[in-house]
Amino acid sequence: MTDVDLVKENIQLKLQIENLSQDLIKLKEIQKELDESNQRFDDVIHSALDAILLIDGDKFVDANNATVKMLKYPSREDFLMSHPSKLSPPLQMDGKPSYEKAEEMMKMAYQNGFHRFEWIHRKADGEDFPVEVSLTPILYRGRTILHCLWRDLTNARKIEVENQKMQHEIRQKELSLIHASKMATLGEMAGGVAHEINNPLTIIIGYLKILKLELSKMMFGQKDRILSMITDIDKTAKRIGEITQGLYLFSRDATLDNLNQIPVNHLIHTTVSFCLEKFKNNNISLRIEDNSVDAYIYGNETLLGQVLLNLLNNAYDAVKVQNPKWIDITTMINTQNSRIEIRIRDSGQGIPVENHHKIMQPFFTTKEVGTGTGLGLSISLGIVREHGGDLFLETDSCHTCFVISLPQGRPKTKNKVQADDGVGIIG
Numbered sequence: 146m147t148d149v150d151l152v153k154e155n156i157q158l159k160l161q162i163e164n165l166s167q168d169l170i171k172l173k174e175i176q177k178e179l180d181e182s183n184q185r186f187d188d189v190i191h192s193a194l195d196a197i198l199l200i201d202g203d204k205f206v207d208a209n210n211a212t213v214k215m216l217k218y219p220s221r222e223d224f225l226m227s228h229p230s231k232l233s234p235p236l237q238m239d240g241k242p243s244y245e246k247a248e249e250m251m252k253m254a255y256q257n258g259f260h261r262f263e264w265i266h267r268k269a270d271g272e273d274f275p276v277e278v279s280l281t282p283i284l285y286r287g288r289t290i291l292h293c294l295w296r297d298l299t300n301a302r303k304i305e306v307e308n309q310k311m312q313h314e315i316r317q318k319e320l321s322l323i324h325a326s327k328m329a330t331l332g333e334m335a336g337g338v339a340h341e342i343n344n345p346l347t348i349i350i351g352y353l354k355i356l357k358l359e360l361s362k363m364m365f366g367q368k369d370r371i372l373s374m375i376t377d378i379d380k381t382a383k384r385i386g387e388i389t390q391g392l393y394l395f396s397r398d399a400t401l402d403n404l405n406q407i408p409v410n411h412l413i414h415t416t417v418s419f420c421l422e423k424f425k426n427n428n429i430s431l432r433i434e435d436n437s438v439d440a441y442i443y444g445n446e447t448l449l450g451q452v453l454l455n456l457l458n459n460a461y462d463a464v465k466v467q468n469p470k471w472i473d474i475t476t477m478i479n480t481q482n483s484r485i486e487i488r489i490r491d492s493g494q495g496i497p498v499e500n501h502h503k504i505m506q507p508f509f510t511t512k513e514v515g516t517g518t519g520l521g522l523s524i525s526l527g528i529v530r531e532h533g534g535d536l537f538l539e540t541d542s543c544h545t546c547f548v549i550s551l552p553q554g555r556p557k558t559k560n561k562v563q564a565d566d567g568v569g570i571i572g
């Protein structure tokens with residue numbers, strides 16, 4: 146080889162080395178870009194709020210921090226070492242074994258290029274929770290594996306349940322309203338019905354009177370038996386009369402324009418006559434103790450009767466399945482504030498303390514739809530307050546005890562009656 150050849154080869158080699166070092170630089174740049182891209186990929190995956198996992202067959206290749214947190218594993222390493230079967234309960238919601246269904250889901254993801262479904266997962270502490278899973282096959286280090294995204298559905302499910310509960314409550318309130326309006330219509334009808342019954346009743350009672358008179362003049366064998374039968378019919382007819390009177394009262398103009406001096410005794414007895422039969426039929430003993438020395442209330446008899454009736458009906462509901470069954474009505478004058486106090490106590494189980502502040506709220510009821518409207522106490526409180534009084538639950542009593550407290554009125558004088566507040570009524 147000549148010197149010229151040697152120089153040529155040397156130049157060739159130098160060129161080759163130059164090219165190689167250029168390639169090496171390029172390769173290093175590519176490697177750097179690749180490293181940066183991998184780092185970006187890792188950053189995106191690990192900073193995501195949803196759980197992201199890479200699954201290769203039945204092994205976890207990688208998982209982000211959200212996965213570890215969601216499943217309550219102590220560390221990423223602990224999680225990656227666990228077997229996928231540990232992350233699900235034995236059966237899914239449709240009753241299929243989890244391992245069978247998991248294979249089916251993965252197969253669908255590979256076939257369709259994507260698959261989304263709901264799954265029940267199990268946390269490290271054993272708690273099961275719903276997840277929306279999205280599976281996408283991706284190329285990873287020369288292999289096709291599954292990229293898996295989980296969205297925790299626990300809160301979404303909670304909101305769904307809350308929504309359903311709210312819908313149910315709204316429906317119950319609607320039914321209560323329908324029932325309340327039905328009751329209002331019934332109240333309006335009651336007056337008419339009372340009138341319709343009262344007319345024939347008056348005729349029956351009138352004829353009975355005449356019959357009794359005629360019979361007493363006659364002298365034949367069975368006179369006494371017939372007379373006693375007529376007396377019974379008379380009593381029963383009068384009882385029907387009392388009930389229709391109550392119905393009439395219930396339906397009458399119930400505004401505060403129609404105010405009167407009402408003897409407390411009279412108010413109680415008229416109202417009680419309305420539910421006496423119901424109490425008797427259910428073996429509920431009713432005791433009335435009047436210590437109010439013929440006191441008067443100035444107000445609307447219909448409205449106050451309605452208050453008493455509401456309280457008696459509540460007491461009836463509370464004691465009808467109890468043993469013993471009793472309801473007490475006591476009236477007295479509170480010497481400290483000179484008010485009339487009517488107490489209605491019953492032998493029921495009482496009102497749970499947590500409900501005490503709710504019972505006066507409109508539509509609060511613990512009774513079944515169709516039985517309770519939840520309006521009785523709130524309406525009653527409104528009526529009593531309109532009368533300058535108060536209605537409250539006496540919590541220091543060992544039985545359920547509601548108190549109606551009202552200012553005293555004054556008995557009728559010959560021409561004029563006077564309420565304590567000085568309002569004059571022409572009698």
Ligand SMILES: Nc1ncnc2c1ncn2[C@@H]1O[C@H](COP(=O)(O)OP(=O)(O)O)[C@@H](O)[C@H]1O
Pocket residue numbers: 455459460463491493495496504509510511512516517518519520521522523545
């Ligand atoms: N005497 C009572 N004993 C037990 N609970 C009562 C009594 N009175 C009222 N309550 C409670 O207060 C709730 C509200 O009563 P109320 O306003 O009259 O509505 P309703 O009787 O239609 O339920 C009742 O559902 C019940 O839970």
Ligand SMILES: [Mg+2]
Pocket residue numbers: 455458459517519520521522
């Ligand atoms: Mg009630």
